[in-house]
Amino acid sequence: MDSHDHGLAHDLTTLLNTSPNRRQLLRWLSAGGATALSVMACGGGSTTASSTTTSTSTTSGTTSGTSTGTSTGTGTGTSTSCAVIPEETAGPYPGDGSNSSTNGIANALLLSGIVRSDIRASIAGASGVAAGVPLTIKLQVVNTKSSCAVLSGYAVYLWHCNRDGLYSMYSAGVTGENYLRGVQETDSSGNVTFTTIFPGCYDGRIPHVHFEIYPSLAKANSASNKINTSQFTFPMATLNEAYQSTGYSASVTNLAKISYATDNVFSDGTSLQMVSVTGSAALGYVVTLTVGVSV
Structure with a gap:
């Protein structure tokens, strides 16, 4: 019955498994609990390869980041970021077979x-x-249960x-499309790359990108097989710059009415979901993020 005397690692695990405390604890760890983070997220084990992450400021006020890693196969290599990315809603438009659109079950x-x-x-x-x-x-997808090994x-x-x-x-007008x-x-280094366009800002949400993690390509055919669902967002300076471009006028108006603090997903923190950015609206942006999952 008494669960108070099993040590720090046990207490952290218990807190992380308690939904209301999970993200608060992660933010505390990011703020200064380095020792606790190594116990909870990285398992205290040795690493088999190295990775570095650097950040610098650009003239537009965005941040740039570079993440590199090496690997010899599934679950090898390491990353310097090693915390589980928060679980978030897939929202009403996932296209993963979990709901319907006007055309029936929507499964891209x-x-x-x-x-x-x-x-x-x-x-x-x-x-x-x-x-x-x-x-x-x-x-870059990494395993927080295995010394931050790349997956x-x-x-x-x-x-x-x-x-x-x-x-x-x-959405009305694009129900017959499946782009984006x-x-x-x-x-082998846990990396994926997507070429796309900068998303707009619609009324009521901070601009964001959704994603789901699946244990293999063969199982990436239905939401029932996913192991993680999350979202990431962009620095405000990048949003303001991007939305000066042609076609984004409505985003300027919508962004002015929302903030990270009032957003229904990011109001409890963005430290694990804020991308690093290089580039510009004129030349295009490149964003990077390390995604920690527990497998």
Whole structure:
């Protein structure tokens, strides 16, 4: 009955498994609990390869980041970031077979050609192409249960709205399209890359990108197989710069009415979900993020 005398690692695990405390604890750890973080997230084990992450400021006020790692196979290599990314809602427009649109069950994961890096065009008979500021998304998936080892052979399904704030397969006017959705398999360093456009800001949400993690490409065909669902966002300076571009005028108005603090997803913190950015609206952006999962 008494659970108070099992040590720090046990207490941290218990807190993390208690939903209301989980993200608060992660933010405390990020703020200064380095020793506790090593016990909880990295297991205190030795690493088999090294990775470095650097950040610098750009003239536009965004941050740039570079994450590198090495690997000899699934679950090898390490990353300097080692905390589980918060679990978030997939929202009403996931296209992963878990709900319906006006055309019936919406499952982009079953479409021919959905495994792709460039997600700007529709596929499987649809012909639309999403216009907007070029954006390259680079994610690295790591295992917080195994000394932050990179995870190769996993699958990432990623989706987001177009520059008008509309979601393909669901929103009026684009229900027949399936652009801005795609699946990639993590390489030997746990990395995936997507070529897309900068998402718009629709009323009521801070701009964001959704993604789900699957244990393999073969299992990335239904939401029932996913092991993690989350979202990431962008620095405010990047948002303000991007939305000066043609086609994003509505985003300027919508962004002025929302903040990270009032957003229903990011109001409890963005430290694990804020991408690093290089580039510009004129040349296109490249964003990077390390995604920690517990497997």
